Amino acid sequence: MLRFISLGSGSRGNATLIEADDTRVLLDCGYSARELTERLARVGVDAASLDAILVTHEHGDHIRGVGALSRRFRIPVWMTRGTSLAGDCGELTDLTLFHSDSEPFAIGALNVHPVAVPHDAREPCQYVFSSKGLRLGILTDTGCITPHIAHAYQRLDALLLECNHDLRMLAEGPYPPSLQRRVGGDHGHLNNRQAAALLEQMDRDRLQHLVVGHISEKNNHHSIASDTLLGVDADLENRLTLLRQDRASEWFEVTAEAEIEA
Numbered sequence: 001m002l003r004f005i006s007l008g009s010g011s012r013g014n015a016t017l018i019e020a021d022d023t024r025v026l027l028d029c030g031y032s033a034r035e036l037t038e039r040l041a042r043v044g045v046d047a048a049s050l051d052a053i054l055v056t057h058e059h060g061d062h063i064r065g066v067g068a069l070s071r072r073f074r075i076p077v078w079m080t081r082g083t084s085l086a087g088d089c090g091e092l093t094d095l096t097l098f099h100s101d102s103e104p105f106a107i108g109a110l111n112v113h114p115v116a117v118p119h120d121a122r123e124p125c126q127y128v129f130s131s132k133g134l135r136l137g138i139l140t141d142t143g144c145i146t147p148h149i150a151h152a153y154q155r156l157d158a159l160l161l162e163c164n165h166d167l168r169m170l171a172e173g174p175y176p177p178s179l180q181r182r183v184g185g186d187h188g189h190l191n192n193r194q195a196a197a198l199l200e201q202m203d204r205d206r207l208q209h210l211v212v213g214h215i216s217e218k219n220n221h222h223s224i225a226s227d228t229l230l231g232v233d234a235d236l237e238n239r240l241t242l243l244r245q246d247r248a249s250e251w252f253e254v255t256a257e258a259e260i261e262a
């Protein structure tokens with residue numbers, strides 16, 4: 001069994017829960033420990049049941065509650081060395097460090113394949129997860145699609161992909177020029193067209209869920225993001241979900257083909 005749920009996604013906080021059999025891993029905790037505990041409770045999950053917190057990078061919208069949540073419920077934390085040097089989590093008693101180019105490793109029943117990405121953080125890292133042959137890719141906070149990323153995000157059964165901004169809305173939007181350059185630069189965030197270009201390069205036959213996240217509330221519209229992605233492949237329409245900042249998504253179940261036919 002492999003399934004995942006977004007507890008919220010966007011520049012004010014990100015957290016995704018991934019379950020493989022009896023293993024529960026929280027990817028990022030960009031909310032306070034209290035807020036995250038409440039969001040988990042609303043979807044029927046006890047924060048004390050988490051097996052690990054895995055972190056992508058040290059920006060506040062990903063790391064805000066990691067230290068407090070880990071200490072309150074004695075949850076082990078996993079992150080890159082660079083993220084631990086740059087991030088402020090306070091004292092962590094059970095911390096496992098790795099590099100963004102590490103070989104895949106296991107957290108319980110979940111296999112974790114770190115993928116180094118260009119982003120304005122110390123050692124940012126995104127992940128392809130796998131369990132019993134099923135593969136889930138999560139890719140946000142990435143300035144551009146490198147060949148390394150395009151190679152890693154293949155043969156996926158589910159993908160959570162950043163569509164941060166629309167280029168024109170960013171240029172005409174409220175951000176000052178320096179922030180526009182940061183967000184739109186090669187170490188910033190993926191725009192709708194960059195996300196669509198990755199999708200175009202992917203083999204999409206196996207893809208059961210295309211989940212769109214880290215959508216800017218000021219520099220993007222859900223309709224522009226979905227239209228841009230569906231422009232690549234209109235058949236994805238009934239597999240497409242756009243995430244919200246203010247609430248959790250539904251659960252996304254990733255199943256083997258045999259189970260679908262059964």
Ligand SMILES: [Zn+2]
Pocket residue numbers: 010011014059061062141214
């Ligand atoms: Zn972020």
Ligand SMILES: [Zn+2]
Pocket residue numbers: 057059119121141
């Ligand atoms: Zn970031």
